[in-house]
Amino acid sequence: MKRVYAKEEVCIGCRLCEIYCIFQHSGHHTLVKAFLDQENLPEPAVRVEEDGAMSFALQCRHCDDAPCVAACIAGAMTRDPHTGAIKHDEERCVGCWSCVMVCPFGAIRMDNEKGKVGSKCDLCEGKGIPACVAHCPNEALIYE
Amino acid sequence: MPLTTVHPQFIIKRDMDLCIQCGVCTRQCSYDAQKIDPEDGRVSSDPRTCVGCQRCVTLCPTGALVVTERELHGRSHPNWSLQVQRAIHRQAESGGMLLTGMGTDKNYRIYWDNLVLNASQVTNPSIDPLREPMELRTFLGAKPERVEFDDEGNPVSQAGPLLTLDTPIMFSAMSYGSISFNACYSLARAAKNAGTYFNTGEGGLHRDLYEYADHAIVQVASGRFGVTPQYLDAAAAVEIKIGQGAKPGIGGHLPGEKVSAEISATRMIPEGSDAISPAPHHDIYSIEDLKQLIYALKEATNYSKPVSVKIAAVNYVVPIAVGAVRAGADIVAMDGTRGGSGATPTVIRDNVGIPIEFALAAVDSRLRQEGIRHQASLVVAGGFRNSADIAKAIALGADAVYIGTSALIALGCHMCQSCYTGKCTWGICTQDPYLTKRLNPEIGTRSLTNLLRAWSLEIKEMLGGMGMNSIDSLRGNREMLRGIGLTTEELEILEVAPVGR
Numbered sequence: 202m203k204r205v206y207a208k209e210e211v212c213i214g215c216r217l218c219e220i221y222c223i224f225q226h227s228g229h230h231t232l233v234k235a236f237l238d239q240e241n242l243p244e245p246a247v248r249v250e251e252d253g254a255m256s257f258a259l260q261c262r263h264c265d266d267a268p269c270v271a272a273c274i275a276g277a278m279t280r281d282p283h284t285g286a287i288k289h290d291e292e293r294c295v296g297c298w299s300c301v302m303v304c305p306f307g308a309i310r311m312d313n314e315k316g317k318v319g320s321k322c323d324l325c326e327g328k329g330i331p332a333c334v335a336h337c338p339n340e341a342l343i344y345e
Numbered sequence: 346m347p348l349t350t351v352h353p354q355f356i357i358k359r360d361m362d363l364c365i366q367c368g369v370c371t372r373q374c375s376y377d378a379q380k381i382d383p384e385d386g387r388v389s390s391d392p393r394t395c396v397g398c399q400r401c402v403t404l405c406p407t408g409a410l411v412v413t414e415r416e417l418h419g420r421s422h423p424n425w426s427l428q429v430q431r432a433i434h435r436q437a438e439s440g441g442m443l444l445t446g447m448g449t450d451k452n453y454r455i456y457w458d459n460l461v462l463n464a465s466q467v468t469n470p471s472i473d474p475l476r477e478p479m480e481l482r483t484f485l486g487a488k489p490e491r492v493e494f495d496d497e498g499n500p501v502s503q504a505g506p507l508l509t510l511d512t513p514i515m516f517s518a519m520s521y522g523s524i525s526f527n528a529c530y531s532l533a534r535a536a537k538n539a540g541t542y543f544n545t546g547e548g549g550l551h552r553d554l555y556e557y558a559d560h561a562i563v564q565v566a567s568g569r570f571g572v573t574p575q576y577l578d579a580a581a582a583v584e585i586k587i588g589q590g591a592k593p594g595i596g597g598h599l600p601g602e603k604v605s606a607e608i609s610a611t612r613m614i615p616e617g618s619d620a621i622s623p624a625p626h627h628d629i630y631s632i633e634d635l636k637q638l639i640y641a642l643k644e645a646t647n648y649s650k651p652v653s654v655k656i657a658a659v660n661y662v663v664p665i666a667v668g669a670v671r672a673g674a675d676i677v678a679m680d681g682t683r684g685g686s687g688a689t690p691t692v693i694r695d696n697v698g699i700p701i702e703f704a705l706a707a708v709d710s711r712l713r714q715e716g717i718r719h720q721a722s723l724v725v726a727g728g729f730r731n732s733a734d735i736a737k738a739i740a741l742g743a744d745a746v747y748i749g750t751s752a753l754i755a756l757g758c759h760m761c762q763s764c765y766t767g768k769c770t771w772g773i774c775t776q777d778p779y780l781t782k783r784l785n786p787e788i789g790t791r792s793l794t795n796l797l798r799a800w801s802l803e804i805k806e807m808l809g810g811m812g813m814n815s816i817d818s819l820r821g822n823r824e825m826l827r828g829i830g831l832t833t834e835e836l837e838i839l840e841v842a843p844v845g846r
Contacts, residue, residue: 211785213373213772220367220406233407236365254778338404339785 202285205247205324205331205344207257212249212341214256218333219245222260225325225332244310244320247333258333258342260322261308263287269300269309277318281326289321350434353392356415363409364388370401370410375768375780398761400770432691443691446764446774448591448683448728448750451695455683456702456831457734460741461844463825465812472814474805480815481801483510483745485582485722486651486675505675506650508562508582510745511540512801513816514735516793517680517726517749518564518586518655520548522599522608522620523687523764525781528756528773531789533557538790539797542581544747547597547622549611550576562653565642567596568622570612574645582650582676583642585635587626588657590684590727593698597622598688603767603776636672643673651675651722658682658704658727659697666708670721678747679704681727685750687774688765701727702741706839709742709821718821732803741839742821755796756789 220232222245227235236242247260263286270278270287277293278300280286296316301309312319325331334342357378370379371388378395381388395412402410417427432443465471472479487505495501516536521529523546530553536543537560544562545554549571554561558579565572566586577583588594599608599620609616629635639652646652653676654669656662666677681701686694705725712718725738726747735746754760757771764774772783808816811825819825827844828836836843 211782211787213783214779215369215372215404216367217369217404217406220365220369233363233365236367254782256782336406339783340788341785 208341209257211339212256213339214251216249217336218247218258221332221336222247246320246322268303272299272303286324294318355395355397356413357390357392358411360409363407369404373400373404375770396761396763398770399759444765445691445762447762448685449695457737459830460737460826464810469812471812472809474809479805481512483513488719513745515541515747516543516752517747518544518546520546521551522548527784527786530786534790535793536560538794551611567626577646584653584655586655590657590680591686591694592689593657593659595693596624632668632672639673658699662704663707663711674721676722678724683728701725705741732800736807739819740825755792
């Protein structure tokens, strides 16, 4: 399946991937409007990890053995049989954080207010090239 | 801190209706002009340290930023312009020479804009380069005086070792040290893609670039940095650097803080030590001395590759260039006053040297008069902005051109002229690993290859218009040029007729 890969050597740590991820999942038509609506601002599903000159963008790896799917007690984490991507169903999520604990990449974030999984990369399902990849100014994210 | 009289040079305007406080500008600014206010976590700007590099403007996802040059406030004066006052204020504070980067920003006349090219009409019909083959192939080096044949009609004349270019455009000398590895890597790969050459400058050839050495012109300059038998053997040609258009008569100085482990290994100097290129070559005090070095290098490379001599265009460029040819140079490269630099004293950059147009015309004419034009190729450099400048230079007598600044602009440079600070926000003229990552060599190679392709297409179009199918028909063909708005004396030196004649 196609995944997003980070090229650490050219990631510039600008965090535009995070900004466009937020915009993509905000439901708004413009970036400015998405950020004006602070109350409903979604958490980015991609995070730039940074230490000095080293940086890279990390999101769900959609693992082949997906420990989060195995660990989910509510059946909220499932693998899409068609695309192979790991999907999260907020309706079913009970906020047990089992997925957070087993994720080997730390790619799942908690939303403590809602008591549910806050953000999880959905590869911008059905919307073509993921927003983070499309807007990376230095081609540090590739989708293949 | 006492009151500073140096006013900010730029104004940073932030449209608060568009700013989403994402902080991209603060992460991109290496000059601390865009910062996060620690008190409220909001972005704030400080124009005092802004250099106008446009990095924040380019990366801002909502287009909320504008950085513009600040106009002089106060009473205007033609002699005491903002720039003049600023320079005095800065020197009154620092007591030092003013440094700058890139080519001169003084408003010298660009003579290319006073020359127009010819085109065919009715007679000698023009050629459509999209339908017919068009030759840009260029050979650099010593050529035979005449082509001779044996009794069976086979040519017997031998040319010296030649460089073969698929387009008459090469990348100027820019050293690893003055620019980042990713910039050098992009230049090397683009040169290979386009069938042309890049120039190592005085920085040596990084071990990872030996793969591209067959497209490298390696420099031997006054500091002799990185010169080894392997370096000379691997290269396509060797260039003795005497001068540079942005700083004729001045040496080079790479500050110790830029001399990283990799640069130290490539230049063969201790890590962290200043790399100082003396102003003269201490073994060249005459044309005869130059001849010794030319032949030492030819001997060292077994006469297998051309040796170039690069000089800055100055008052006496003609006898110097002729001397270099007579001393055995296969290529003479001349860099005009608009040529660039990573660091140069502003006073030198803006006041020393002559425009390349005149140097080229005068040197080409004199070499023809002396009957030795075939002994060396002429490569010119110094502010070539587009394919028309290049076509005009070739018509004026150049064999090929070097482009430096335009190549850097293709890599992202926005001409902020702050190269010497080592904080280039575009990752070009810096060795800071946080900043060098910003130049993705994949993108850099693509951009440079595109630029060379685009310019080559345009040159072909211009050639076709003149009814030529080979760049050789244009070379030194000043009949294809006319001068507009030039004095009689200028036209005389350029040996170009005025428009209408």
